[in-house]
Amino acid sequence: MAYTIAVEGLRKTYGATPVLDGVDLHVPRGGVHALLGPNGAGKSTTVKILTTLVAPSGGRAVVAGHDVVADPAAVRRAVSLTGQYAAVDEVLTGRENLVMMARLRHAGRSAARETAERLLARFDLVHAADRAVGTYSGGMARRLDIALSLVGDPQVLFLDEPTTGLDPRSRRDVWTAVEELAGSGVTVLLTTQYLEEADQLAERVTVLAGGRVAAEGTPDELKSRIGGETVQLVLSDVGALAAACAALDGQGRIDESGMSLHVTTDGSAGAVRDLLQLMAARDVPVDRVAVHRPTLDDVFLALTEQVAA
Numbered sequence: 093m094a095y096t097i098a099v100e101g102l103r104k105t106y107g108a109t110p111v112l113d114g115v116d117l118h119v120p121r122g123g124v125h126a127l128l129g130p131n132g133a134g135k136s137t138t139v140k141i142l143t144t145l146v147a148p149s150g151g152r153a154v155v156a157g158h159d160v161v162a163d164p165a166a167v168r169r170a171v172s173l174t175g176q177y178a179a180v181d182e183v184l185t186g187r188e189n190l191v192m193m194a195r196l197r198h199a200g201r202s203a204a205r206e207t208a209e210r211l212l213a214r215f216d217l218v219h220a221a222d223r224a225v226g227t228y229s230g231g232m233a234r235r236l237d238i239a240l241s242l243v244g245d246p247q248v249l250f251l252d253e254p255t256t257g258l259d260p261r262s263r264r265d266v267w268t269a270v271e272e273l274a275g276s277g278v279t280v281l282l283t284t285q286y287l288e289e290a291d292q293l294a295e296r297v298t299v300l301a302g303g304r305v306a307a308e309g310t311p312d313e314l315k316s317r318i319g320g321e322t323v324q325l326v327l328s329d330v331g332a333l334a335a336a337c338a339a340l341d342g343q344g345r346i347d348e349s350g351m352s353l354h355v356t357t358d359g360s361a362g363a364v365r366d367l368l369q370l371m372a373a374r375d376v377p378v379d380r381v382a383v384h385r386p387t388l389d390d391v392f393l394a395l396t397e398q399v400a401a
């Protein structure tokens with residue numbers, strides 16, 4: 093299978109410090125792939141190497157069929173980058189920004205206008221087209237930023253933390269824009285520190301920690317890696333706890349409070365019912381029941397802790 097982004101054993105060192113230590117990444121054409129990781133994980137470094145802004149120290153990276161080291165110019169023609177910090181001109185209007193970008197990319201005057209109108213409509217910015225960008229909300233400015241990076245019709249779009257610093261509403265607006273984009277056949281590599289964002293937008297997620305890949309898979313696969321749902325039984329006293337443990341034959345895990353048992357289940361209602369019936373049959377008084385489903389946050393913490401250890 094030919095991948096739009098194929099990265100093997102990618103390394104980057106600054107001085108003696110390894111920042112990327114053998115990263116593999118394979119992204120098929122179309123759709124959104126998330127590169128998830130905490131501060132300093134190496135997300136931006138990866139994106140900079142894949143967009144030819146920084147040279148790798150080792151390994152191989154091929155983007156849209158071109159090697160980033162052997163043929164950086166071809167890579168640059170195929171990709172576009174929306175960096176971690178917005179690149180819009182705040183004095184110009186949204187429309188002027190887009191026209192200027194199209195002209196910089198050698199579009200004729202009327203073609204540049206057409207491109208601007210098309211992108212303003214696509215990113216829901218028509219109503220604000222003639223306002224200086226300095227008056228835009230954070231979400232609008234980010235949408236314009238993404239629109240600007242699409243002026244040259246790139247095959248691959250890199251979005252480095254597109255929603256960092258945005259309020260929840262603006263974040264949702266950007267998500268909608270990214271979802272639409274991915275639907276149009278562009279391959280999007282998105283970096284984020286927000287698990288919710290990776291869960292919402294990406295078909296697959298690569299978790300980066302300390303310059304290495306800690307995990308890779310669909311959001312659901314990653315969640316299932318740290319186990320299924322657990323049912324928490326809250327017991328009223330130590331006697332009840334002991335009786336519950338005995339009934340479960342050592343399957344439950346006692347939590348820090350010392351009064352709860354956590355039992356892994358398949359997440360079905362039947363499993364909860366069976367558990368409660370078992371407790372009733374043994375006369376174990378259960379105070380409360382809660383069901384916990386692992387979130388991507390749990391996965392992320394579990395994985396990045398493993399790497400840090």
Ligand SMILES: Nc1ncnc2c1ncn2[C@@H]1O[C@H](COP(=O)(O)OP(=O)(O)OP(=O)(O)O)[C@@H](O)[C@H]1O
Nearest residue numbers: 106111129130131132133134135136137138176285
């Ligand atoms: N030009 C440089 N010189 C030296 N060290 C660098 C340079 N660029 C990045 N680093 C280091 O590389 C590591 C990874 O940085 P990078 O910017 O790739 O992380 P990141 O995952 O994008 O983090 P963030 O979420 O904060 O944006 C950090 O420890 C950083 O200090």
Ligand SMILES: [Mg+2]
Nearest residue numbers: 135136137176
């Ligand atoms: Mg970064």
